[in-house]
Amino acid sequence: MTRWRWELLHRLRLVGLPGWLAAALALVCALAWWTALSPLLEESDRLDTESAALERHARERGSNAAPVATTPQQQLAEFERRFTGEKTLAESLGRLQAVAQRQGVQLDQAEFKFSADAKDPLARYAIVLPIKADYRALRRFTRDAAHELPGLAMEDVSLRRSDSQSPLLDAQLRFVLFVTKAH
Numbered sequence: 001m002t003r004w005r006w007e008l009l010h011r012l013r014l015v016g017l018p019g020w021l022a023a024a025l026a027l028v029c030a031l032a033w034w035t036a037l038s039p040l041l042e043e044s045d046r047l048d049t050e051s052a053a054l055e056r057h058a059r060e061r062g063s064n065a066a067p068v069a070t071t072p073q074q075q076l077a078e079f080e081r082r083f084t085g086e087k088t089l090a091e092s093l094g095r096l097q098a099v100a101q102r103q104g105v106q107l108d109q110a111e112f113k114f115s116a117d118a119k120d121p122l123a124r125y126a127i128v129l130p131i132k133a134d135y136r137a138l139r140r141f142t143r144d145a146a147h148e149l150p151g152l153a154m155e156d157v158s159l160r161r162s163d164s165q166s167p168l169l170d171a172q173l174r175f176v177l178f179v180t181k182a183h
Helices: 002-063 072-081 086-102 135-148
Strands: 111-115 122-134 152-160 168-180
Touching: 086 122, 086 135, 086 168, 122 135, 135 152, 135 168
Parallel strands: none
Antiparallel strands: 111 122, 122 168, 152 168
């Protein structure tokens, strides 16, 4: 056993400082691969698979798409179809309230004003919402509200913070909900 130990120590001394530095560098590279690069490559593979699935879904959806309207009347009808009608206004406001509840935004009061011009195909429903919420909840609410109601447009945003330490914002959001007129 002493001979074996002596030979091992002798060979380790022969390696010298450059050999030890090379071994340490190889060990650092192996650790970096194992801890940083390998998970990133796995994530990249997962994202590539997800991207391919989304592209496939988009191609399938595109092939099943309705034919494009060619006449101006057809284009106008397709445009108006995207908006809710005056008759479903209460349902649209209920959906807006549901979005607020989902995001933890409390709507205590609101101001509504309906206006319609005889020559416009769409009527305007102005909605003013005073809200007290944190920034993230406010952002999620506005994003989800616009997604849920395609005819909803944000007209004005006013933000104030009553206290610099408070996470809550005093916001006043002014939306316009465009609806098709009842014929």
